[in-house]
Amino acid sequence: MxxxxxxxxxxxxxxxxxxxxxxxxxxxxxxxxxxxxxxxxxxxxxxxxxxxxxxxxxxxxxxxxxxxxxxxxxxxxxxxxxxxxxxxxxxxxxxxxxxxGDTAVAECAIALMWVAAKNFGEMDRGMREGNWLRRDAVQLTGKTLGLIGFGGIAAEAARMAAGCGMKVIAWNRSPKTHPGVEFVPLQKLLAESHVVSLHLLLNDETKGFLSRDRIAMMRQGSILINTARGAIVDEDAMLDGLRSGHIAHAGLDVFTIEPLPPGHPLTKLPNVTLSAHSAFRxxxxxxxxxxxxxxxxxxxxxxxx
Incomplete structure (x- = not known):
């Protein structure tokens, strides 16, 4: 062969x-x-x-x-x-x-979380254009990270977040336990998490999993991180959430269409940090x-x- x-x-x-x-x-x-x-x-x-x-x-x-x-x-x-x-x-x-690439992808998710919390992307773009752009930041120590889906990548992300002084909660489609992680119902996770990070495989059951209704359940002003697959999220609902401020910031490594088309709405929002499906690289x-x-x-x- x-x-x-x-x-x-x-x-x-x-x-x-x-x-x-x-x-x-x-x-x-x-x-x-x-x-x-x-x-x-x-x-x-x-x-x-x-x-x-x-x-x-x-x-x-x-x-x-x-x-x-x-x-x-x-x-x-x-x-x-x-x-x-x-x-x-x-x-x-x-x-x-x-x-x-469990460690590599988890590091990317945590990096996107920090960049989103500190608004580094927006300030960097502003300063390159000659503007002294200052933005308030979120202090992540003591905040709650909610992990949706809990496999090897999420376990690594939990380890890193705990080391940053964050509380880690998780929801998984089948029952699980993990040291230092509290497993909670999905609605509770969405309502309480300052940062929601997606770690689901894409299949028929998870396509569009983070729907408009579930985005509405998220804590006001929370951060959304996606290093899993773009199609897990209702993209139009996410865009509406970003525009309204319900989602304060999104850190995205994956997209419904890849490569991301020029002029895509996500490229025009200041409260989005983008990476080119490179978490595993x-x-x-x-x-x-x-x-x-x-x-x-x-x-x-x-x-x-």
Missing amino acids: RALFVDANDTLAAVTERLLRADNLPVAINRNPAISPDDLPRLLDGIEIMIVDHTAVPTPIAAKCVGLKHVVFLGTGARSYMNPEELSRHGISVHTIKGY TPEASDNLIGAALDHCRRIIAGGR
Whole structure:
């Protein structure tokens, strides 16, 4: 069996090459992160395993890739790019990678929280334009961080926030316990949290999870952080909340449409801090990610599944 990393950027290509040096795995690298789905049948001619970072894999296109049997998606959010159930019906298994960047993503969520609380983004933009722009800030020590969804990333965020002197509460779809974290009903979390941070996987049940009604339940003037997936939030409701001040600030690493289109309403609001879906981009996370992807390839080649 042969594998191809179809859309490697320079960073991930270099990591893949380094990790492959002492290995005989039949993995090739296509150093072009800007391919389109229509390129896949040509690229995957004779390839059984596709490693994919960010390219959409529509089911009708995948069905044209005659020999394709496995998709190794670099992350957990494969549903943003493909339909695993539909692909399965065409004999294509989708493999995802968990836990590779828990610390990196949690650090990004905490960083966005601090930038939002201190209004650094707005002051930085103002000063670059020649304005001595001063803004009041939120003191986070003693405030409450509410984590919606509690996996590895949220556990890391809880550890960091506790170290900053914050109270940490959480809600999860299935019962959980964690040292130093109080698990509460969702309505209580929304009402009491000074900062709400989203850590849910995107699926049919969580799409639009933070709805207009749930945003209305949030504490007046709270901060919203999203390093999970853009589609978890009702974007129009979030925009209305930001404009009214009900949401004081949003720190966002993910968006409903990516890349974020030029002139998008989020780019025009002063109380939004944006990052380009980069929470996981650290050398440590990249090594973990590619190492896990190559382990998937080893298992598939050794066992056929």
